[in-house]
Amino acid sequence: MPISASIGRRRTALAFVAAATLFGTMALPGVAQAHGHGWNKPKTEDLQLLAINDLHGNLEPPAGSSGTVKEIDATGATVSTPAGGVEYLATALRQARQGHPNTVTVAAGDLVGASPLVSALFHDEPTVEAMNKLGLDVTSVGNHEFDEGKTELLRLQNGGCHPTDGCYVKGRKFKGADFEYLAANVTNEKTGKPILDPYWIKNVHGVKVGFIGATLEGTPNIVTAEGVKGLKFGDEVETINKYAAELKRRGVNSIVALIHEGGLPASQVYNYDCGAAGAGISGPIVDIAKNLDPAIGAIVTGHTHNAYSCAIPDPNGVPRSVTSAASFGRLFTEINLKLDKRTGAIVRPSVTAANHIVRRTVDKAPDMTDLIAYYSKLAAPIAGRAVGFIAGDINGRGSGDLEKPLGDVIADAQLAGLAPAEKGGAQVAFMNPGGIRSDLVFKASGSEGDGVVTYGEAFTVQPFTNMMQVKTLTGAQLIQLLQQQVSGLNEAAPKILQSSKGLTYTLDMNKTGAARVLVDSVKLNGAAIDPTAGYRVAANEFLAGGGDGFPAFAAGTDKLVGASDLDLFTAYLTANSTAAAPLAAPAQDRIKIIGVGQDVD
Structure with missing residues (x-):
């Protein structure tokens, strides 16, 4: 199975695993716990995860109510706070990484597609370039990655000028994504093989961490027939569990699932906690989470454009982190955890997860401002x-x-x-x-x-x-x-x-x-x-x-x-x-x- 290290232009990055806070000292089978008086506690490595989903090419701040986040203010009232815009998102992520030498940035699909004109006019090349600049490491595909079909998705990954529109500026060739697109459950109908790598392995100071990426099985129901022609979309649980077993055979004991499928929390407040047993969330992700291999330490989700940080029981009844950062770059999820360097497992009681608003009160990232200005100038004769x-x-x-x-x-x-x-x-x-x-x-x-x-x-x-x-x-x-x-x-x-x-x-x-x-x-x-x-x-x-x-x-x-x-x-x-x-x-x-x-x- 190919891994990202075999692809020369893709960055080597750190890996992560995330889970919601557990009670007491509960842990999954195989997770090492302290013994005796603590003198023989295993050495651990701190790891930070920063996650986004459903950006949909929103480089500029989303307009109207689509560009706000509901939060509870100091008085206890629910208010709508302006949020989003890749200039602010880049700054927020860069600030969040400070003090965290081990960090990785991930996504759960739909980074492109259904995008505003400044990205869509150029077949979402601007968004891929923006994700390269802000340091995205790996993402699952989403249904909108198939809006223009498999060939265009592969072009976004590998680079090259658009087959019909060509290069937009003479002498400037699109280089493609520096990050990994994963598509475990998207296979070629004829060969049965995934159209992109199903997983990505990272070595974090001797600890192997695997990331499995998948989109919802129902993608053909929400994408045009031409966009999914020749492709088969498999069951999320069956596929992810298959590759989790393969990773374990390769000695990978820490696994993260990036799934473009989500849930419906009972509250629209951005930092809503679904409860220790996940009672406050419904939707497809609940059954998926309950049936995924317990070796999968965290689940990062998307698709429903909702915000939540939940603990949903795994097949052993142990709560496991399930998160989503809403959409359009209005939020990002920060998850901090420890990896056991002896067993390669996640110290699950160490995990904390929270969503953060991408507030427009922070400084704009100059490189993102320049990128938006560059493409806005090209688009201006049409857009204005x-x-x-x-x-x-x-x-x-x-x-x-x-x-x-x-x-x-x-x-x-x-x-x-x-x-x-x-x-x-x-x-x-x-x-x-x-x-x-x-x-x-x-x-x-x-x-x-x-x-x-x-x-x-x-x-x-x-x-x-x-x-x-x-x-x-x-x-x-x-x-x-x-x-x-x-x-x-x-x-x-x-x-x-x-x-x-x-x-x-x-x-x-x-x-x-x-x-x-x-x-x-x-x-x-x-x-x-x-x-x-x-x-x-x-x-x-x-x-x-x-x-x-x-x-x-x-x-x-x-x-x-x-x-x-x-x-x-x-x-x-x-x-x-x-x-x-x-x-x-x-x-x-x-x-x-x-x-x-x-x-x-």
Whole structure:
């Protein structure tokens, strides 16, 4: 099995292991403990881990509520604190390393993809360069690392100019990532072999430490078919345990899992403690953590964009650290621990873990400022063009509501662009909530002026530039589509589609599964849905192909391909807003909600 030491351009770094604080002197089998009066205690090595996840190319500070973190202030009140931006993240990480001669920086996937324009315009090369500068050592892949397919992911790792766009500046060739991408459970369908190294071994003063990286098994359900073509995504537990056994055979007794899958903590406060038994967290990571090999000393996670530092019992019932640093570079996790130099194991009672806010009150890192300025200058002719005007904030990603104001605007834009008969004759349009990547903020940074929406800001909201499709669904299929928001793959974590004006219905979240959609309440332009009639339905190509757990879309017929979602969005803003008559946030009156729903995307 290849290890990073065999790749000349990749840095040699220190390794780490992390776990949540245990009670008393509990330890995993094989973990050495003190004996007698302490004269024969094993020698240990201090180790620090700094972890991030789900950066999504947010080099500049994220706008609006997507760029804040909830914390409890000195008075006990919950407040939103501005956070994030790679200039501040780099400074925070560099400060955290001070006084720690042994430190390693890791990530749990989605560093790129769904990125703002300053990174996405250059196929996320700026983000990889930023991660090189701030000293990232190793990361798992996430689902968004496959947005442009396997070949592009390998280019980000190994370097080289983009196959179609080429090099962006004459004489300047992209060098690729200095850090390791790991993809244990992503294999070539034909060969069965991982497309990247499954693990990474580091020797820390004689102690071998292994890092296993994996993404969620359900990646094909949330990435376009083209992005995962020819790839197979294996079960997280089965795959990680397989490579943990292999590492142990190689004499590696300290193992860390980097998993792009996560949980849903009971609180949105950034430093929420889930409790000693992990009772305060739910979601896929709980069962994964409970079934991973006890030799795995710590689990760093991502994907759900939540913040937590939890202790979830391993198969032996011993609590084990499971952490996530939210998203967009707003937080980082610091984990400090000791390694037993005699056994090569983690001294688990020594472990402490905490999330820290990346506050914008620290000095900016000059090298990151220069990098952002370099790419911003290249992007400026496109990014700075005004495309519309808003009367106030229109929240999307930062909205906690099931029906999001910006979701309504996007769906209306899609309907407006595709309603003409020659454009598809759409009668209703749907937008997936996970595809809304930011907010439209009235008082944005920069010099364009309050209320002005630039192309760059619109791109940050709709960065995928998916092509739109219009299909015919029967009324029965349309009802089934609405039911799939809260049933099947989406029952535990509902994905509420954002619908265009004219479609109204009631969701009763006190019920379960498909029954949450009150069928008699579904109306289009005031008329009840006819189960046997045909309706022209618009959606982006990802949703139209059945993505995000909506197979009813894939059953549609008479497909017509239209413009991109971004083009329709910017055209709508231009046509429906002026400086004198800016666009206001819609009323959010299309879905009547009964009970409390979990907003997850």
